Amino acid sequence: MTPDLSAISDQISLTPNQLLGIPIALVGAVFLALGAQFQHRGVTKVDSATNGGGAGLSPGQLRMLLQRPSWVTGTLMLGIAVVLQLTALYLAPIIVVQPLGAIALIITAIVNSRVSHVKLRSDAIRPIVFCIVGVGIFVTIASITAKSKEITETELVIVLILLGIITVAFAVVFALLRHRFLAVMYIVGAGVLYGFVATLAKVVIDRVHTLILNGFHGFEWLTLFCVVALLAATVLGGYFVQTAYSSGPPDLVIAGLTVIDPIVAVTIGIVVLQEAAGAPWWAIPAFAIAGVLAVYGVFQLSKRQPPSPL
Numbered sequence: 001m002t003p004d005l006s007a008i009s010d011q012i013s014l015t016p017n018q019l020l021g022i023p024i025a026l027v028g029a030v031f032l033a034l035g036a037q038f039q040h041r042g043v044t045k046v047d048s049a050t051n052g053g054g055a056g057l058s059p060g061q062l063r064m065l066l067q068r069p070s071w072v073t074g075t076l077m078l079g080i081a082v083v084l085q086l087t088a089l090y091l092a093p094i095i096v097v098q099p100l101g102a103i104a105l106i107i108t109a110i111v112n113s114r115v116s117h118v119k120l121r122s123d124a125i126r127p128i129v130f131c132i133v134g135v136g137i138f139v140t141i142a143s144i145t146a147k148s149k150e151i152t153e154t155e156l157v158i159v160l161i162l163l164g165i166i167t168v169a170f171a172v173v174f175a176l177l178r179h180r181f182l183a184v185m186y187i188v189g190a191g192v193l194y195g196f197v198a199t200l201a202k203v204v205i206d207r208v209h210t211l212i213l214n215g216f217h218g219f220e221w222l223t224l225f226c227v228v229a230l231l232a233a234t235v236l237g238g239y240f241v242q243t244a245y246s247s248g249p250p251d252l253v254i255a256g257l258t259v260i261d262p263i264v265a266v267t268i269g270i271v272v273l274q275e276a277a278g279a280p281w282w283a284i285p286a287f288a289i290a291g292v293l294a295v296y297g298v299f300q301l302s303k304r305q306p307p308s309p310l
Contacts, residue, residue, distance in 0.1 A: 017091055018091050018092045018093070018096075019092070019143065020091055020092075021087070021088035021089070021090075021091035021092030021096065021097050022088070022092065022096065022097070022100065022139065022143070024084050024087050024088040024091070025084070025085065025088035025092075025097045025100040025101070026100055026103060027084055028080075028081045028082075028083075028084030028085045028088060028101075029081070029100055029101055029102075029103040029104040029107065030103075030104075030107055031077045031078065031080045031081035031084065032077075032078065032081040032101065032104040032254075033103075033104040033105070033107035033108045033111065033254065034074075034077050034107070034111070035073075035074040035075070035076075035077030035078035035080075035081055036074065036078070036104070036108065036253060036254050037074065037108065037111060037112075038070045038071065038073045038074025038077060039070075039071050039074030039075060039078065039242070039245060040074075040245045040253070041070040041071070041074070042065055042068035042069075042070040042071025042072075042074060043065065043071065043242055043245035043246050044245065044246065045068060045070075046061050046064045046065055046068060046071075046246075047061070047246040049064075062242075065242070085097070085101075085198070085201075086201055086205060088100075089198065089201055089202045089205060090202075090205045090206075090209070093142070093146040093147065093269065093275045094198060094199060094202055094265050094266065094268070094269035094273070094275060095142045095146050095265075095266045095269040095270060095275050095276060096139055096142040096143055096146050098195075098198055098261065098262045098265040098266055098269075099135050099138050099139055099142075099262045099266065099291075099294065100135060100139060101257070101258050101261060101262055102131055102134075102135050102258040102259070102262065102294050102297075102298055103131075103132075103135065104254055104257075104258055105131065105254050105255055105258045105298050106128050106131060106132070108254050109124060109128065126300070127296070127297040127298070127299075127300035128297065129297070130293050130294070130296055130297030130300070131293075131294050131297030131298055132297075133290075133293055133297075134290045134291065134292070134293030134294030134295070134296075134297060135290070135294050137286065137289070137290035137293070138287060138290035138291060138294065141279075141283055141286050141287060141290065142276075142287075145276055145278065145279035145280065145283045146275050146276055146279070147275060147277075147278055150206070150210075151202075151203050151206065151273055153222060155272050155273055155274075156203055156222060156226065157222075158272055159196065159199055159200065159203070159268060159272060160225065160226070160229055162196070163193075163196045163200070163229055163233060164229075166192060166193070166196070167193070167232065167233060167236065170189045170192075170193070170236070171236070174189075184252070184256065186240040186241070186243050186244035187240070187241075187244050187252065187253055187256030187257065187260070188256065188260060189236075189237070189240045190237045190238075190240035190241045190244065190253075190256075190257060190260075191256050191257050191259070191260025191261045191263075191264065192260060192264050193233045193234075193236055193237035193240070194233075194234075194237050194257065194260075194261045194264075194265075195260065195261045195262070195263070195264025195265040195267075195268065196233055196264065196265075196268070197230060197233050197234050197237060198261065198265040199265055199268045199269070199273070200226050200229060200230040200233070201230060203226055204223065204226050204227055204230060207220075207223045207226070208223070211223070241253060241257070244256075255298050255299065258298055259294075259295050259298050259299070263291070263295075266287075266291075270284075270287075
C-alpha cells in the first residue's frame, strides 16, 4: 500500500522553501569546519613566529595573519559559511537551522583523521553517532513544530539588552583578566556572542525583507541599531575565536562553538522569540533529550580526536 505522502507532509510545519534551509545549513557547516582548520594553521604559525603567549592577538599579529595564505583561505571559507548560514536563517527558523552547526565537529574529526593518518576508532565513532542522532532528532522535531513569526519590538529590545549586558561583561572581564584568559574562556565568549549574532542576523534579514516588500517605507532606527549590534558582536566574537586558535586546538574551538552557539540561539528562539510556542507538550522534553545527546557527543568527540596538524 502506497503511503499517504500528503498526510505526512501535513505533519511538517515548515514550507518547502523553509525546509531548503536545512541542506544549505549543512553545506555551511562543511565550510565552517574546513575554514576553521585553515585559520587555525595560520594563527598557530603566526603565534609561534612571534612567541605569542595566548593573552590575545596583538595588532601586529593580526596584520601578519593577512600574509598567511592558509589563514586567508580559511577566512574565505568562513565567509562562504556565513553567507550560507544567513541564507538558511532567512529561509527557516533559528531552532531548525542553528543546531546543524554541530555537524562541523564531525567533519573536523574526519578531516583530522585523514590528514594525520590516524584511523577513527570506536571511541570516536560512538560520539559521532550520539551527535548525529541528537541533532537529527532535534531538527526533525523542530521541522514539525517550529514556526517562523514576526519578531515584535519588545522581543527585539529584550535581545538587544541581553546582548549589551553580556558584551559589556565580557569586555570588562577581558580588560581586567586578559593575561589569565584560557582558550575555553575565549570559546565561551565567542559562542555566546555568536548565538546572539545568529538571532540578530535573523531579525535583520526579516526586517530588511519586509522593508523591501513595502517599497522601503516604514524604516525603523531599531533595525539600524540591530545592524550595529550585529557587527560589534561579530567583530568581538571573531577576535575571541582567533585568539582561542593561538591557545588551543581547532577541535576544542569548534566543539565549544557548536555547543554554546546553538544553545544560546535556540534558547533565545524558544524563550524570547516563541518559535516553539505552538509545539505540543512533549516537544520541549524531546528537545532537551536530543540536545543532551548532541552535547554529550560533541564533548566526547572533542576529547578523542587526533591532534590537528600544523
